[in-house]
Amino acid sequence: MNEVKDTLKVIEDNYKLFLQQQFTFVGALQHTRENAHDMIRPVASISQVQSYMDHHCNNLTDRRILTMFLNICNDLSNLCHKLEAVHPGNSTTNEILERCKLLLNHSNDLSTIRAKYPHDVVNHLSCDEAKNHFGGVVSLIPIVLDGVKEWLSHTEKLPRRMLCNVSGGSAVTEKRAPQDAAARAAISPQTPSVHPEAQTSVSNKDCIQVQGNKHVRKKHVTDRENHCGKLKGPWKPPGRHAF
Numbered sequence: 001m002n003e004v005k006d007t008l009k010v011i012e013d014n015y016k017l018f019l020q021q022q023f024t025f026v027g028a029l030q031h032t033r034e035n036a037h038d039m040i041r042p043v044a045s046i047s048q049v050q051s052y053m054d055h056h057c058n059n060l061t062d063r064r065i066l067t068m069f070l071n072i073c074n075d076l077s078n079l080c081h082k083l084e085a086v087h088p089g090n091s092t093t094n095e096i097l098e099r100c101k102l103l104l105n106h107s108n109d110l111s112t113i114r115a116k117y118p119h120d121v122v123n124h125l126s127c128d129e130a131k132n133h134f135g136g137v138v139s140l141i142p143i144v145l146d147g148v149k150e151w152l153s154h155t156e157k158l159p160r161r162m163l164c165n166v167s168g169g170s171a172v173t174e175k176r177a178p179q180d181a182a183a184r185a186a187i188s189p190q191t192p193s194v195h196p197e198a199q200t201s202v203s204n205k206d207c208i209q210v211q212g213n214k215h216v217r218k219k220h221v222t223d224r225e226n227h228c229g230k231l232k233g234p235w236k237p238p239g240r241h242a243f
Contacts, residue, residue, distance in 0.1 A: 004086055015145065021065055028062035029134060045107055046108075050070060050106070053067065076148070093155055096150055099147055110139070111135075112136065113143060115138070121139060
Protein backbone atom coordinates (compact mmCIF):
# COMPACT_ATOMS: atom_id res chain seq x y z
CA MET A 1 0.00 0.00 0.00
CA ASN A 2 2.88 2.37 0.74
CA GLU A 3 4.25 1.75 -2.73
CA VAL A 4 0.91 2.76 -4.26
CA LYS A 5 0.84 5.96 -2.20
CA ASP A 6 4.39 6.82 -3.23
CA THR A 7 3.55 6.30 -6.91
CA LEU A 8 0.44 8.43 -6.57
CA LYS A 9 2.48 11.21 -4.92
CA VAL A 10 4.90 11.27 -7.87
CA ILE A 11 2.04 11.45 -10.37
CA GLU A 12 0.38 14.26 -8.42
CA ASP A 13 3.64 16.24 -8.40
CA ASN A 14 3.98 15.80 -12.17
CA TYR A 15 0.38 16.87 -12.67
CA LYS A 16 0.89 20.02 -10.59
CA LEU A 17 3.77 20.93 -12.90
CA PHE A 18 1.60 20.17 -15.93
CA LEU A 19 -1.29 22.20 -14.50
CA GLN A 20 0.90 25.30 -14.37
CA GLN A 21 1.26 24.97 -18.14
CA GLN A 22 -2.38 24.42 -19.08
CA PHE A 23 -2.39 27.37 -21.47
CA THR A 24 0.64 25.87 -23.21
CA PHE A 25 -1.18 22.53 -23.46
CA VAL A 26 -4.31 24.11 -24.94
CA GLY A 27 -2.15 26.11 -27.36
CA ALA A 28 -0.36 22.92 -28.46
CA LEU A 29 -3.70 21.22 -29.13
CA GLN A 30 -4.86 24.23 -31.09
CA HIS A 31 -1.71 24.29 -33.23
CA THR A 32 -1.78 20.58 -34.02
CA ARG A 33 -5.52 20.68 -34.82
CA GLU A 34 -4.84 23.44 -37.31
CA ASN A 35 -2.02 21.44 -38.87
CA ALA A 36 -4.32 18.41 -39.08
CA HIS A 37 -7.17 20.52 -40.53
CA ASP A 38 -9.33 19.13 -37.74
CA MET A 39 -10.89 22.27 -36.29
CA ILE A 40 -14.49 21.11 -35.98
CA ARG A 41 -14.58 18.03 -33.76
CA PRO A 42 -13.52 18.23 -30.10
CA VAL A 43 -10.35 16.66 -28.72
CA ALA A 44 -12.13 13.65 -27.33
CA SER A 45 -9.60 10.84 -26.71
CA ILE A 46 -6.04 10.07 -25.70
CA SER A 47 -5.39 8.44 -29.08
CA GLN A 48 -6.38 11.71 -30.78
CA VAL A 49 -3.78 13.61 -28.76
CA GLN A 50 -1.22 10.90 -29.59
CA SER A 51 -2.02 11.22 -33.30
CA TYR A 52 -1.68 15.01 -33.18
CA MET A 53 1.74 14.72 -31.56
CA ASP A 54 3.01 11.97 -33.87
CA HIS A 55 1.86 13.41 -37.18
CA HIS A 56 1.05 17.11 -36.84
CA CYS A 57 3.40 18.55 -34.23
CA ASN A 58 6.27 20.66 -35.56
CA ASN A 59 7.08 22.66 -32.45
CA LEU A 60 9.37 21.43 -29.65
CA THR A 61 7.38 23.22 -26.96
CA ASP A 62 4.14 21.69 -28.19
CA ARG A 63 5.72 18.24 -28.38
CA ARG A 64 7.08 18.55 -24.85
CA ILE A 65 3.75 19.45 -23.24
CA LEU A 66 1.79 16.85 -25.24
CA THR A 67 4.34 14.21 -24.24
CA MET A 68 3.95 15.26 -20.62
CA PHE A 69 0.18 14.79 -20.82
CA LEU A 70 0.51 11.35 -22.42
CA ASN A 71 3.13 10.24 -19.86
CA ILE A 72 0.87 11.18 -16.95
CA CYS A 73 -2.00 9.23 -18.53
CA ASN A 74 0.29 6.23 -19.00
CA ASP A 75 1.49 6.45 -15.37
CA LEU A 76 -2.10 6.50 -14.15
CA SER A 77 -2.91 3.46 -16.29
CA ASN A 78 0.05 1.55 -14.78
CA LEU A 79 -1.07 2.59 -11.29
CA CYS A 80 -4.53 1.13 -11.91
CA HIS A 81 -2.89 -2.22 -12.70
CA LYS A 82 -1.01 -1.98 -9.39
CA LEU A 83 -4.27 -1.37 -7.57
CA GLU A 84 -5.63 -4.63 -8.96
CA ALA A 85 -2.61 -6.45 -7.51
CA VAL A 86 -2.97 -4.81 -4.09
CA HIS A 87 -6.58 -5.74 -3.49
CA PRO A 88 -8.74 -8.58 -4.85
CA GLY A 89 -11.67 -6.15 -4.92
CA ASN A 90 -15.19 -5.76 -3.67
CA SER A 91 -18.13 -4.20 -5.48
CA THR A 92 -17.21 -0.62 -4.50
CA THR A 93 -13.49 -0.69 -5.25
CA ASN A 94 -13.99 -2.67 -8.46
CA GLU A 95 -16.48 -0.13 -9.73
CA ILE A 96 -14.11 2.75 -9.02
CA LEU A 97 -11.20 0.96 -10.67
CA GLU A 98 -13.18 0.02 -13.77
CA ARG A 99 -14.31 3.62 -14.15
CA CYS A 100 -10.70 4.86 -14.02
CA LYS A 101 -9.53 2.21 -16.50
CA LEU A 102 -12.34 3.14 -18.89
CA LEU A 103 -11.42 6.82 -18.77
CA LEU A 104 -7.78 5.97 -19.51
CA ASN A 105 -8.67 3.80 -22.48
CA HIS A 106 -7.05 5.44 -25.50
CA SER A 107 -10.19 5.22 -27.61
CA ASN A 108 -12.65 6.29 -24.90
CA ASP A 109 -14.76 9.38 -25.72
CA LEU A 110 -13.87 12.15 -23.24
CA SER A 111 -16.01 14.89 -24.78
CA THR A 112 -18.77 14.72 -22.15
CA ILE A 113 -16.73 14.52 -18.92
CA ARG A 114 -16.09 17.64 -16.87
CA ALA A 115 -13.96 18.09 -13.75
CA LYS A 116 -15.99 19.78 -11.03
CA TYR A 117 -15.16 21.77 -7.92
CA PRO A 118 -12.59 22.01 -6.38
CA HIS A 119 -10.91 21.58 -9.78
CA ASP A 120 -10.91 24.73 -11.90
CA VAL A 121 -9.30 23.47 -15.11
CA VAL A 122 -12.48 24.03 -17.12
CA ASN A 123 -12.87 27.56 -15.74
CA HIS A 124 -9.54 28.52 -17.31
CA LEU A 125 -10.97 27.86 -20.77
CA SER A 126 -13.21 30.13 -22.78
CA CYS A 127 -16.84 29.11 -23.07
CA ASP A 128 -16.33 27.87 -26.63
CA GLU A 129 -13.17 25.92 -25.72
CA ALA A 130 -14.76 24.35 -22.65
CA LYS A 131 -17.99 23.37 -24.40
CA ASN A 132 -16.86 22.39 -27.88
CA HIS A 133 -13.15 21.54 -27.89
CA PHE A 134 -11.02 20.95 -24.77
CA GLY A 135 -13.34 20.61 -21.75
CA GLY A 136 -13.11 16.81 -21.71
CA VAL A 137 -9.39 16.35 -22.32
CA VAL A 138 -8.35 18.83 -19.58
CA SER A 139 -10.74 17.12 -17.15
CA LEU A 140 -9.36 13.61 -17.65
CA ILE A 141 -6.37 13.61 -15.28
CA PRO A 142 -8.03 15.33 -12.26
CA ILE A 143 -11.06 13.01 -12.50
CA VAL A 144 -8.86 9.88 -12.58
CA LEU A 145 -6.74 11.18 -9.68
CA ASP A 146 -9.93 11.68 -7.65
CA GLY A 147 -10.94 8.11 -8.52
CA VAL A 148 -7.63 6.67 -7.32
CA LYS A 149 -7.88 8.62 -4.06
CA GLU A 150 -11.43 7.38 -3.58
CA TRP A 151 -10.20 3.81 -4.15
CA LEU A 152 -7.51 4.27 -1.50
CA SER A 153 -10.02 5.71 0.95
CA HIS A 154 -12.33 2.69 0.60
CA THR A 155 -9.48 0.16 0.65
CA GLU A 156 -7.91 1.48 3.86
CA LYS A 157 -11.18 0.79 5.67
CA LEU A 158 -11.07 -2.88 4.69
CA PRO A 159 -9.50 -5.59 6.92
CA ARG A 160 -5.74 -5.91 6.56
CA ARG A 161 -6.04 -9.59 5.68
CA MET A 162 -7.63 -8.63 2.35
CA LEU A 163 -4.62 -6.63 1.19
CA CYS A 164 -1.69 -7.96 -0.81
CA ASN A 165 1.83 -6.67 -1.29
CA VAL A 166 2.44 -5.01 -4.67
CA SER A 167 5.90 -6.55 -4.96
CA GLY A 168 4.41 -10.06 -4.80
CA GLY A 169 4.34 -10.86 -1.08
CA SER A 170 1.31 -10.98 1.14
CA ALA A 171 0.41 -8.51 3.83
CA VAL A 172 -1.17 -11.39 5.74
CA THR A 173 2.24 -13.06 6.01
CA GLU A 174 3.89 -9.80 7.06
CA LYS A 175 1.29 -9.26 9.75
CA ARG A 176 1.46 -12.84 11.00
CA ALA A 177 5.26 -12.87 11.36
CA PRO A 178 5.45 -11.00 14.69
CA GLN A 179 2.54 -13.05 16.01
CA ASP A 180 4.33 -16.29 15.11
CA ALA A 181 7.47 -15.02 16.79
CA ALA A 182 5.51 -14.27 19.95
CA ALA A 183 3.92 -17.73 19.86
CA ARG A 184 7.31 -19.42 19.49
CA ALA A 185 8.64 -17.39 22.40
CA ALA A 186 5.69 -18.48 24.53
CA ILE A 187 6.18 -22.17 23.66
CA SER A 188 9.97 -22.29 24.05
CA PRO A 189 11.26 -23.05 27.60
CA GLN A 190 12.36 -20.00 29.50
CA THR A 191 15.02 -19.76 32.17
CA PRO A 192 13.29 -19.14 35.50
CA SER A 193 13.90 -15.67 36.78
CA VAL A 194 15.90 -15.35 39.99
CA HIS A 195 15.21 -12.63 42.49
CA PRO A 196 18.22 -10.33 43.17
CA GLU A 197 18.21 -11.28 46.89
CA ALA A 198 18.22 -14.97 45.98
CA GLN A 199 21.14 -14.35 43.64
CA THR A 200 23.04 -12.62 46.48
CA SER A 201 22.29 -15.53 48.82
CA VAL A 202 23.54 -18.03 46.27
CA SER A 203 26.72 -16.00 45.77
CA ASN A 204 27.33 -15.87 49.55
CA LYS A 205 26.84 -19.63 49.82
CA ASP A 206 29.34 -20.16 47.03
CA CYS A 207 31.89 -17.96 48.81
CA ILE A 208 31.38 -19.81 52.11
CA GLN A 209 31.74 -23.13 50.34
CA VAL A 210 34.98 -22.02 48.65
CA GLN A 211 36.41 -20.71 51.91
CA GLY A 212 35.40 -23.96 53.64
CA ASN A 213 37.18 -25.98 50.98
CA LYS A 214 40.32 -23.91 51.46
CA HIS A 215 40.16 -24.47 55.25
CA VAL A 216 39.76 -28.23 54.83
CA ARG A 217 42.73 -28.39 52.45
CA LYS A 218 44.90 -26.31 54.85
CA LYS A 219 43.95 -28.48 57.84
CA HIS A 220 44.69 -31.60 55.86
CA VAL A 221 48.19 -30.36 54.95
CA THR A 222 48.93 -29.40 58.58
CA ASP A 223 47.87 -32.81 59.91
CA ARG A 224 50.02 -34.55 57.34
CA GLU A 225 53.08 -32.47 58.31
CA ASN A 226 52.56 -33.22 62.03
CA HIS A 227 52.26 -36.91 61.29
CA CYS A 228 55.52 -36.92 59.33
CA GLY A 229 57.25 -35.07 62.16
CA LYS A 230 56.22 -37.69 64.73
CA LEU A 231 57.61 -40.46 62.60
CA LYS A 232 60.96 -38.89 61.97
CA GLY A 233 61.43 -37.16 65.34
CA PRO A 234 63.25 -33.90 65.93
CA TRP A 235 66.17 -33.18 63.65
CA LYS A 236 69.63 -33.53 65.14
CA PRO A 237 72.89 -32.33 63.65
CA PRO A 238 75.37 -35.12 62.70
CA GLY A 239 77.83 -36.02 65.43
CA ARG A 240 81.60 -35.67 65.31
CA HIS A 241 83.73 -38.65 64.40
CA ALA A 242 86.78 -39.33 66.47
CA PHE A 243 90.02 -39.96 64.76
